[in-house]
Amino acid sequence: QQQVKQSPQSLIVQKGGISIINCAYENTAFDYFPWYQQFPGKGPALLIAIRPDVSEKKEGRFTISFNKSAKQFSLHIMDSQPGDSATYFCAASFDSNYQLIWGAGTKLIIKP
Amino acid sequence: KAGVTQTPRYLIKTRGQQVTLSCSPISGHRSVSWYQQTPGQGLQFLFEYFSETQRNKGNFPGRFSGRQFSNSRSEMNVSTLELGDSALYLCASSPSLGANSPLHFGNGTRLTVT
Numbered sequence: 001q002q003q004v005k006q007s008p009q010s011l012i013v014q015k016g017g018i019s020i021i022n023c024a025y026e027n028t029a030f031d032y033f034p035w036y037q038q039f040p041g042k043g044p045a046l047l048i049a050i051r052p053d054v055s056e057k058k059e060g061r062f063t064i065s066f067n068k069s070a071k072q073f074s075l076h077i078m079d080s081q082p083g084d085s086a087t088y089f090c091a092a093s094f095d096s097n098y099q100l101i102w103g104a105g106t107k108l109i110i111k112p
Numbered sequence: 113k114a115g116v117t118q119t120p121r122y123l124i125k126t127r128g129q130q131v132t133l134s135c136s137p138i139s140g141h142r143s144v145s146w147y148q149q150t151p152g153q154g155l156q157f158l159f160e161y162f163s164e165t166q167r168n169k170g171n172f173p174g175r176f177s178g179r180q181f182s183n184s185r186s187e188m189n190v191s192t193l194e195l196g197d198s199a200l201y202l203c204a205s206s207p208s209l210g211a212n213s214p215l216h217f218g219n220g221t222r223l224t225v226t
């Protein structure tokens with residue numbers, strides 16, 4: 001199965017709260033899991049990425065948690081700020097010659 | 113370093129016409145990918161070019177085609193436009209071939225088919 005299922009479709013979080021976006025996959029051969037952030041009117045930009053040999057990766061307020069046995073990975077945004085309001089995409093790939101398989105995206109709104 | 117440049121930013125075409133979109137990658141990047149983005153379908157992969165050769169192709173009809181020039185610039189063409197082709201078309205460049213190489217996206221071309 002090539003799909004990456006992303007949830008929720010949309011999310012509203014109060015400023016200062018924790019935003020959590022989840023992704024699930026079926027293909028255990030996937031070995032690269034990036035998250036992209038897209039602001040309105042802009043193209044997506046790589047936010048953070050993880051490989052299955054680690055369970056967590058943190059960059060500033062953004063953390064990817066990876067659960068290999070459950071075939072799930074998630075993005076946590078700590079102390080969410082209005083500037084984090086964007087659409088977030090998870091993705092996965094399993095071979096350097098194949099394109100990314102994308103989740104459907106999550107529209108995140110941080111309320112001031 | 114200049115980012116990925118896509119031209120034009122907006123296009124309005126009539127059903128049945130054809131359209132050509134242009135993408136200039138980041139200097140030194142040899143891989144260029146094209147994506148279609150719609151509210152309902154998310155990001156859909158169209159094709160990837162590397163060294164002027166198409167290396168990967170998504171599940172789109174033959175009306176969608178592309179090419180890459182020796183300077184890595186790329187164009188995509190859509191012939192016999194349909195209403196459903198209305199979308200944001202994104203180009204992304206990366207230093208090397210393959211999904212594990214970070215993608216650098218342009219801001220897209222918004223195509224409206226009437």
